[in-house]
Amino acid sequence: MAAKSSYKPVTHIIFDSDGTVMDTENIYTDAINEIVEPFGKSYTYEMKLRYMGMPALQSAQKLVTELQLPLSPEKYLKIFDAVVLRRIQNVKLMPGVKDFILHMHDHRIPMAIATSSVRAAFDVKSTPHRSLLPALHHVVCGNDPELQPGRGKPLPDIFLLAASRFHPAPEPSKCLVFEDSPNGLRAGIAAGMQVVLIPDPRVPAQLRRGATQVLDSMADFKPQLFGLPHYDTCSKFEFG
Numbered sequence: 001m002a003a004k005s006s007y008k009p010v011t012h013i014i015f016d017s018d019g020t021v022m023d024t025e026n027i028y029t030d031a032i033n034e035i036v037e038p039f040g041k042s043y044t045y046e047m048k049l050r051y052m053g054m055p056a057l058q059s060a061q062k063l064v065t066e067l068q069l070p071l072s073p074e075k076y077l078k079i080f081d082a083v084v085l086r087r088i089q090n091v092k093l094m095p096g097v098k099d100f101i102l103h104m105h106d107h108r109i110p111m112a113i114a115t116s117s118v119r120a121a122f123d124v125k126s127t128p129h130r131s132l133l134p135a136l137h138h139v140v141c142g143n144d145p146e147l148q149p150g151r152g153k154p155l156p157d158i159f160l161l162a163a164s165r166f167h168p169a170p171e172p173s174k175c176l177v178f179e180d181s182p183n184g185l186r187a188g189i190a191a192g193m194q195v196v197l198i199p200d201p202r203v204p205a206q207l208r209r210g211a212t213q214v215l216d217s218m219a220d221f222k223p224q225l226f227g228l229p230h231y232d233t234c235s236k237f238e239f240g
C-alpha cells in the first residue's frame, strides 16, 4: 500500500475532483470517443494518461493536434462541453469519499477541492451531492479568474491557490492532496504537498512515482498516519 515509509502530519486537505471525488473518468473517456470515433480515431488509455487532469482547453488543443481532427480546438471544445453535459447529470461519488468527508468535517478539518473542471461543469456534477458541499471551505475550478490560462496541472498553481484561500492559509507542507491522475500527482508534488494517489489500476508504476501513498480506494485511507483524526466506531453509530 505505502509508496514511502514516512508520513508527515497535515492540517488541511485538498481533493482533486474528477476521478478522485467524482466517478467521472469513464464518462470523459466515453464522451471523447463519441466525438472522435466518427473521424475514424480512438482515444486510447495511453493518451488519457497524458491528458487527464489538464484544463479542458489545453487537452482539447493537444487532442485535436495528436489525432489530426479536422476541427479547431475551440470547435472541439464546444462539442465536448455539450456531450459531457449530457453525460454528467447523475454522477456518482468514488468509494469511501462521502464517509471520509463527513468524518473530517465532524472533526473540523479544513477541506477544499482543486479541480481543472470549469465551474459550470463542476456545478452540474456536484448537484446530486450538494449536501456535502458545506463541508468544504472552498472549491477552486480550472477557470478561476486568479489562475493564469495555460498553467493547469501538472503545474502547481491550482493547489497553491487552493491552499492560499483557507483562513488562515497553511504552509503547502501542511496540505494533503488526494489525486487520481499523473498530472495531478505532479502538480501536488510541485506545490510542495504530500499526495495520496488513488489511481485507476491501469496507471503504470512509473507514473505513480513520488506519491506519498498509493491506495486502491479512499475507503482504505488511515487518517491517523497523517496526524488526522482516526475513524472511531462511536462517531459512526452517532452520525450513521
Ligand SMILES: O=c1[nH]cc([C@@H]2O[C@H](COP(=O)(O)O)[C@@H](O)[C@H]2O)c(=O)[nH]1
Residues within 6 Å of the ligand: 016, 017, 018, 019, 025, 028, 029, 032, 048, 051, 052, 053, 054, 055, 056, 057, 059, 060, 114, 115, 116, 117, 118, 153, 181, 184
Ligand atoms: O480523459 C480525460 N479526462 C479528464 C480530462 C480533463 O481533466 C479535467 C478533470 O480534472 P480534475 O481531475 O483536476 O478534476 C476535465 O475537466 C478535463 O478537462 C481530459 O482532458 N481527458
Ligand SMILES: [Mg+2]
Residues within 6 Å of the ligand: 016, 017, 018, 019, 020, 052, 053, 179, 180, 181, 184
Ligand atoms: Mg482527477
